[in-house]
Amino acid sequence: MKQQLVKNAVGRMVPTAVNGKEQVAYMGVGKYKPTGRKAAPPIASTGDYPCDGNKVVKDLRTALEKVGLRSGMTVSTHHHFRNGDLVSNTIFDAAAEMGLKDLVWFPSASFPCNAPLTKYIDNGLIHHIEGSMNGPLGEYTSRGKMPRGLGVLRSHGGRYQAVQDGEVHIDVAVIAAPTADPFGNCNGVTGPSACGSLFFSLADSQYADKVIVVTDNLVPFPCVPWQIQGNYVDCVVVVDKIGDPAKIVSGTTEITKSPDRLLIAEMTARFVREAGILKEGFSFQAGAGGTSLAFAIFLKDMMKEAGIKARFIRGGSNKYLVEMLEEGLTDYILDGQTFDLIGVRSMRDNPRHVATSPFTSYNYHGKGNFGTMVDCVVLGATEVDVNFNANVVTHSDGLLLHGIGGWQNCLFSGCTILPIPSFRDRIPVLLDEVTTLCGPGELIDVIVTERGIAINPLRKDLLDRVKGSDLPIRPIEEIKAEVEGICGGKPARAKFKDNVVAVVKWVDGTLIDSVRQVAD
Amino acid sequence: MARSEAGRRGKEIRSDCWIALEEKASGGSTVAVKSKVASMYGASLEDLIKKGLKVFGIDNAQVEIEDAGALPFTVMARLETAVRRMRPDEKREFLPDVAPATLYGTHRDRLRRSRLYLPGNEAKFMINAGLHKPDGVILDLEDSVHPSEKDSARVHVRNALRQIDFMGCERMVRINQGNLGLLDLDFVVAHNVHVVLIPKCESPDEVKKVDARIAEAKKRHKAEHDVYLMPIIESALGAIRAYEIATASPNIVALTIGLEDYTADIGTRRTNEGRESFWAREQVVNAARAASVQPIDTVFSDVADMEGLRQSVLEAKSLGFEGKGCIHPRQIEVINDAFAPTEDEIKRAKAIMLAYEAAQAKGLGVVSLGSKMIDPPVVKRALRTIDLAVASGKLAENWREIQ
Numbered sequence: 001m002k003q004q005l006v007k008n009a010v011g012r013m014v015p016t017a018v019n020g021k022e023q024v025a026y027m028g029v030g031k032y033k034p035t036g037r038k039a040a041p042p043i044a045s046t047g048d049y050p051c052d053g054n055k056v057v058k059d060l061r062t063a064l065e066k067v068g069l070r071s072g073m074t075v076s077t078h079h080h081f082r083n084g085d086l087v088s089n090t091i092f093d094a095a096a097e098m099g100l101k102d103l104v105w106f107p108s109a110s111f112p113c114n115a116p117l118t119k120y121i122d123n124g125l126i127h128h129i130e131g132s133m134n135g136p137l138g139e140y141t142s143r144g145k146m147p148r149g150l151g152v153l154r155s156h157g158g159r160y161q162a163v164q165d166g167e168v169h170i171d172v173a174v175i176a177a178p179t180a181d182p183f184g185n186c187n188g189v190t191g192p193s194a195c196g197s198l199f200f201s202l203a204d205s206q207y208a209d210k211v212i213v214v215t216d217n218l219v220p221f222p223c224v225p226w227q228i229q230g231n232y233v234d235c236v237v238v239v240d241k242i243g244d245p246a247k248i249v250s251g252t253t254e255i256t257k258s259p260d261r262l263l264i265a266e267m268t269a270r271f272v273r274e275a276g277i278l279k280e281g282f283s284f285q286a287g288a289g290g291t292s293l294a295f296a297i298f299l300k301d302m303m304k305e306a307g308i309k310a311r312f313i314r315g316g317s318n319k320y321l322v323e324m325l326e327e328g329l330t331d332y333i334l335d336g337q338t339f340d341l342i343g344v345r346s347m348r349d350n351p352r353h354v355a356t357s358p359f360t361s362y363n364y365h366g367k368g369n370f371g372t373m374v375d376c377v378v379l380g381a382t383e384v385d386v387n388f389n390a391n392v393v394t395h396s397d398g399l400l401l402h403g404i405g406g407w408q409n410c411l412f413s414g415c416t417i418l419p420i421p422s423f424r425d426r427i428p429v430l431l432d433e434v435t436t437l438c439g440p441g442e443l444i445d446v447i448v449t450e451r452g453i454a455i456n457p458l459r460k461d462l463l464d465r466v467k468g469s470d471l472p473i474r475p476i477e478e479i480k481a482e483v484e485g486i487c488g489g490k491p492a493r494a495k496f497k498d499n500v501v502a503v504v505k506w507v508d509g510t511l512i513d514s515v516r517q518v519a520d
Numbered sequence: 521m522a523r524s525e526a527g528r529r530g531k532e533i534r535s536d537c538w539i540a541l542e543e544k545a546s547g548g549s550t551v552a553v554k555s556k557v558a559s560m561y562g563a564s565l566e567d568l569i570k571k572g573l574k575v576f577g578i579d580n581a582q583v584e585i586e587d588a589g590a591l592p593f594t595v596m597a598r599l600e601t602a603v604r605r606m607r608p609d610e611k612r613e614f615l616p617d618v619a620p621a622t623l624y625g626t627h628r629d630r631l632r633r634s635r636l637y638l639p640g641n642e643a644k645f646m647i648n649a650g651l652h653k654p655d656g657v658i659l660d661l662e663d664s665v666h667p668s669e670k671d672s673a674r675v676h677v678r679n680a681l682r683q684i685d686f687m688g689c690e691r692m693v694r695i696n697q698g699n700l701g702l703l704d705l706d707f708v709v710a711h712n713v714h715v716v717l718i719p720k721c722e723s724p725d726e727v728k729k730v731d732a733r734i735a736e737a738k739k740r741h742k743a744e745h746d747v748y749l750m751p752i753i754e755s756a757l758g759a760i761r762a763y764e765i766a767t768a769s770p771n772i773v774a775l776t777i778g779l780e781d782y783t784a785d786i787g788t789r790r791t792n793e794g795r796e797s798f799w800a801r802e803q804v805v806n807a808a809r810a811a812s813v814q815p816i817d818t819v820f821s822d823v824a825d826m827e828g829l830r831q832s833v834l835e836a837k838s839l840g841f842e843g844k845g846c847i848h849p850r851q852i853e854v855i856n857d858a859f860a861p862t863e864d865e866i867k868r869a870k871a872i873m874l875a876y877e878a879a880q881a882k883g884l885g886v887v888s889l890g891s892k893m894i895d896p897p898v899v900k901r902a903l904r905t906i907d908l909a910v911a912s913g914k915l916a917e918n919w920r921e922i923q
Contacts, residue, residue, distance in 0.1 A: 259849035260648045397559040425535050425589025425644075426557045450651050485619070486647070488568075488592040491560030 003500055005514070010389070010437055014511035018503055019104075019128065019149045021167065026512040029442060034365060034508070039166030041209055053183040053221055056236045060214065061094040063235040064172070067210035069095065072102045072127075073171035076208065078201035079109035080176075080188055080337065084247030087176040087214050087239075089113075092120050100125060104149070106168060107131040108159055108200040109403045113247070121146055130168065131159075132403020133502075138393075141501050142400040144517035151400070151502030151515070153393055156200065156336070157362025157369065157409035158505050163203040165365055167509055173204035173211045175228060176242045180215035184233025185226035189348035189355075191217030193243040196317075196338030196347050198227045199357035205232040216242045227355060245341075255297065255320075256290030260421060260450045265294035267471065268378060268419040268448045273302050274469040275462055277376050277415055285314030285377040285410060288339055291419050295378050296320050303329050314361070314374055317343035317353070325353060334370065336361055336406060362409035364507040369409070376415040379407055383434045384418060386476050388441030388456045391434040393504060396427055398435060398494030398518040400502060408507050411443035415462065422449035422483045428491055430480040435494060437513045438504055452479050495519035526601035526672055527594075529586040535644040537587035537595055539569075541602040544580040549573050555587035568592060572599045572614045576607075592616060593679040594643045601672040615678075618711075621685035625745060626714040628773050630690060631655050631911050632814055632843040634855040637694075639664035641673035646680050650687030652849035655856075658692040661704050662719050670700060674707040681711035690714045692750070695730070702733045709734050710741035714748060715773065720781060721751035722758045724768035731769045748773040750816070754781035759800040762807035774843070775808040776816035777801060792828070794835075805840040819845035826854055833858035860912030861905045869905035870919065872898060 005013040008025035017023060024032060049055065057063045069075070075095075077088045088107060095103060101124045105117070108131065115136035120126040128149025133141060141151045154162055162168045177186030178193040188198040193216055205211055205228045213228070214237045223230075256262060268291075272278050278299070286292040297320060303310070309328065313321055315335030319342035325333050326346075333353045338344045346353040361370045382402070383391040392407050394400050410416065420429050430449070445462060447454040452474035455463050466473060484490050496516035506512040522543050529538035537555075551566045558565075569583050587595070593616045600614045635656035638646050642664075649657050659680060665673040677693060693708050694717035695701035705716070718730055727749060734747050749772045751758075751765050758765065759782065766775045779797050783790040790797070801817065808815035817836040820829045833844055833855050844855050861869065871889055876899045879887040887894040909915035916922055 259652060262850065263651060426561060426591055427589060428560075450648055486591065488561065488564060491557075492563065494559045 005500070008511060010440060010512065012437055012513040014503060014514050015150070015500055018152060018511070019130070023503075024510045026506050026510040029440060032508045032510050034165060038164050039169065039207055041207055053181075053230070055184055055230075055233060056182050056218070056238060060090060060212075060237050060239070061097060063212045063237045064091070064094055064098065067172055067212060067234050069098070069100065069172050071100045074104040074106050074169060076106040076170045076173045076201070076204045077108070078175060078198065078204070079107055079111065080195040080198060080200055081193070081243035081248045083111040083113045084244035085111060085113055085176070086244060087174065087242050089116055091174050092117055092125060096120065096125050102127040105129045105131070106170060108156065109405070110134055110137045112136050115140075118145070132405065133400055134403050135401060138400035138402070142394075142398065142515065142518050144497070144499065144501055146501065150500060152505060153404055153502060153515075154505045155362065155404045155408040155507055156358045156406045157364055157371070158404070158507050158509065160203045160358040160363040161365045161507065161509055162505070163207045164363065165509060170204055170208035171210065173201065173208035175201045175205065175211065175213050175233075177213050177215045177228065178242070179217045179219055179223055180213050180236055181219055181221040181223035181230065182236055183221050184211070184213045184230030184236050185221070185223040185228070186213050186215065186230070187223060187225050187227040189225070189227075189344060191215070193217070193241070193245055193248065194341075194344045194348070195243065195248045196344045197335065197355035197357075199336070199355060199359075201228065202357045202359060205229070210234045212237060214239055214242055216240060254290055255293045258290075261291045262294055264419045264421065264448055264450050265291050266298050267453060268295045268417055269298035269302055271417065271446060271448060271453055271466065271471060272299060272376055272415075273306075274471055275415070275465045278302060278306065278308060280308050281311045282308070282375045283310055283312045283314070283373070285374050285413070287379050287407075288316050288318075289380050292378050292380070293318065293320060295419060296324075300324055300329060314370070314377075315339075315343065317346065319343065322346040322353070325350065334361070358406075362406055362507075364409070365509075371406075371409045372412040374410070374413040376417060377410040377413040378417050378419060379410055381418045381420055381429075381439075383429055383431055384420065384444070384447055384476075385431050385434045385441070386480060388444040388447070388476070389434050389437050390418060390439045390441075390444055391436045392438045394436040394515060396431075396435055396491065396494060398496055398516075400515050404438060404504070408439055411439050415445050416443060417446040417448060418444060419448040422451050422479055423487055426487050428480070428483050428487050430476065430483055432480075432490070436504060436515055440512070447476060449479055451482060454479055522606045524602045524605040526605060527590075527598035529588070533588045535589050535591065535594065535647065536642075537585055537590040537598055539595075539598045539602045540584040541599070541606060542582045543578060543606065544582060546580050549579065549581045549583065551583045551585065553585050553587070555585070556589050557587065565595065568595055569599060572596060572603075575614045576603045576610065576612055578603070591643060591647065591683075593683040594676065597672070597676040597679045600675050604671060604675070616683050618682045619685060621687075622682060622691075622712060624688060626690045626748070628746075628748065631908065632690065632774055632816060633859040633908075633911075634844060634846050634852045635690075635692060635816075636846045636849060636852060637664065637819070640677040640680075640693075641665050641669050643676070643680070646684055649849070650685060650689050652852050653687070653856075654689055654846060654849075654852045655843070656690035656692050656715070657686050658694050658717060658845075660694045661701075662694050662696050670696065674704050678707045678711055681708060681713065692717055694719060694752075702729065705730065705733045706737055709737035709747060710743045712745060714745075715750050716747060717776075718749060718751045719778070720754045720758065721765055722755055723761060724764045727751055727765060727768035727772065731771060734771075747771065750774045750776055752776050752778050753800070753804055754778040755785040756782070758782075759803050762803050763810055766807045766811035766813055772811070772813050774814040774816050775804055775811070776843075776845070777804045777818050779818040780821075801839055801841075809840065814842045815840055816843040817841040817845070819847050820851065821847060823848040823851065826850070829854050830858050856912060859908065860914055861909050863914075865905055866909045866915055869902040869909070872902035873906060874920075876902070
């Protein structure tokens with residue numbers, strides 16, 4: 001079937017329909033105003049559940065049968081176990097035994113450990129995957145191997161929005177939980193597979209028709225704290241092991257050793273200071289990469305030197321943020337996910353280390369969200385263009401390799417900074433036009449490269465504030481030209497086939513860009 | 521027909537490439553490109569290789585390139601090395617253009633607080649070296665290059681000198697010892713080298729040979745820039761002859777010491793306290809001062825120990841050294857800061873300079889500050905302190921106006 005495409009407000013061609021549902025093309029930041037009411041799951045009755053609260057069934061297949069999993073349904077999972085997830089794949093193994101087909105997998109993100117699922121796409125068990133794709137599954141999609149459906153890339157906030165607004169209806173949610181009670185109350189902060197928060201599955205618990213909790217640490221009622229409430233849960237399954245702890249906390253927890261990246265991190269921290277963002281009661285969020293970690297450490301030294309305390313720091317948390325909390329450099333950590341076991345321990349034990357959800361932090365279709373209240377965020381990108389548009393999902397060779405995570409949602413902060421090398425080996429990062437547009441330039445304020453800092457001309461206030469500092473402020477075009485000189489000219493653009501294989505959603509559910517199949 | 525290879529490939533390789541070249545009797549040339557950046561620069565890589573084959577008059581060849589994001593100057597160096605390995609008498613060169621940003625000079629008395637060693641055959645450390653603002657970069661052809669890659673490294677360093685913007689850093693090359701080093705000079709001298717480091721220098725004669733070879737190469741290439749020398753004392757004999765070495769050529773601007781080899785030579789091991797090398801270091805300082813060149817200290821090799829580095833620089837400064845070697849960019853700032861003059865030193869230097877300038881303005885031959893007479897060497901030292909303070913960001917360039 002020929003795909004119908006329309007041009008959206010940033011000039012990108014996007015499909016009019018995705019996986020059988022009509023779409024709205026991106027209209028601009030804050031332009032699309034949805035109407036109507038939110039989705040809702042069917043009404044349940046306590047009379048249908050055991051009075052003793054015991055919802056435990058003998059295994060995952062039994063649970064899937066009990067909740068009525070059928071061909072064509074949508075199954076959701078969370079990615080709190082990151083690359084150590086031992087549950088998602090087994091759902092589809094069980095579904096294969098049940099002889100099902102055409103399921104849609106709706107994870108909050110996928111990781112290389114989920115690569116074995118491609119065999120189920122090949123044989124028709126899985127119709128398509130809707131979710132941020134990391135690594136092998138992204139490449140698989142980019143090569144046109146998921147022909148029956150389009151990949152749909154959403155931010156963490158966008159996923160909550162899509163479920164809440166009824167764009168995605170979850171038939172069965174499977175929530176792997178490091179600790180649960182027989183009623184289905186569960187959390188991620190205790191147990192041998194502790195991962196921190198479980199809130200990437202908050203929307204799933206609230207809006208799915210049926211909810212299954214899978215745990216390897218069943219405790220008698222009550223499981224406290226109950227991050228996910230058992231009142232949403234249909235069945236509980238106990239298995240030997242839900243995650244590999246060594247891989248659960250597989251985010252980058254090593255500070256970069258690259259002198260160039262350290263230079264970028266240091267310049268970023270200096271920018272935050274010189275621009276007057278670093279002041280008593282401020283807030284920031286830094287991503288999980290090695291450069292972001294180094295930024296936080298440089299910033300910490302500056303905070304100590306100036307005697308400044310933050311009101312809150314947004315996680316992904318790690319031992320460095322926990323140290324700042326414990327040394328009194330911030331009142332709170334508001335944390336979406338934990339990247340190491342020290343983060344998990346702190347979230348469990350320290351009332352000032354608070355687990356936040358995609359609803360509180362990121363959902364655009366709410367009455368505000370925390371993301372807009374952060375003074376500055378420091379994020380990564382694979383490419384940035386001269387209009388400050390940025391890409392986080394594809395590489396310059398056109399392959400889909402990363403999910404969006406909270407990246408789009410964070411762009412609404414007071415000052416969005418992307419510390420990135422101006423080129424990687426011979427791959428220019430500053431371009432005339434990004435391969436895939438994931439974030440509009442009007443929300444991206446500062447690009448910090450090893451060769452200079454480019455400030456978005458829309459941010460005259462920032463330009464004024466750093467005037468007279470010794471920071472190397474340069475026009476983005478000038479840095480780009482220098483990089484092209486080093487790399488031996490403008491790079492050719494990746495070659496694609498005509499067909500769209502995935503779409504990128506903006507935070508409001510509209511389509512901001514498409515990803516096409518890479519040419520052979 | 522003849523076949524040769526150059527460069528490196530493998531998972532851990534970055535910013536480099538491997539090239540295999542096989543000459544054919546007929547059939548024209550083909551280039552098989554396998555590259556991490558194929559979608560962006562695949563076509564331009566093929567063009568570059570074909571252009572290179574023409575330079576060497578190769579009409580029929582099969583070239584394979586496996587590329588991990590090598591910049592053009594590295595690709596060109598690898599191709600040239602492959603050609604030279606196939607044809608040992610090849611004299612033609614496949615030269616990248618001279619980037620305008622590389623065309624700056626140096627001067628005899630410039631600051632040489634920090635000099636960053638960069639392995640000559642490894643592009644990835646060179647490309648951004650200038651960003652870290654050392655006073656000098658040393659493209660090394662000696663210890664950091666495997667003996668089997670010496671031919672490859674000198675072509676690579678030559679190309680780097682023509683292409684990389686070191687952002688005002690003094691451009692140094694450490695050549696090999698003996699005849700190998702003289703051959704190195706033939707490749708690099710014409711390409712705006714500022715300083716040549718002579719390793720394991722033990723006699724004035726070695727300096728003179730290097731000097732003569734540089735003069736020949738300059739003449740051959742009609743190069744006019746000064747090429748300065750920095751002998752490295754790395755043995756007991758070198759230390760004994762330090763003054764003769766330091767005065768062996770008018771082109772010598774600095775004398776330095778390498779302690780790893782020196783301590784081995786005197787039959788001991790290097791310690792943090794450095795008692796075993798105290799005499800040699802002071803010998804180098806005194807020889808350099810007597811010859812009116814800069815005494816420069818050895819490297820500090822523990823890249824993780826920043827406080828140890830700072831202490832070692834303060835000690836070097838107290839012994840009379842003006843500079844220190846770096847093996848990691850993060851050492852640069854620590855070194856430059858530690859060599860910076862103290863507030864008291866700056867205050868005194870400013871007073872001396874103002875008194876000197878006032879005396880000059882009045883046409884007085886004698887400078888006095890308070891009740892004290894000030895000798896010319898003291899004025900000279902004050903000027904140096906002011907320069908250092910400005911370079912270290914501790915004093916504004918226009919401090920007289922702010923005064």
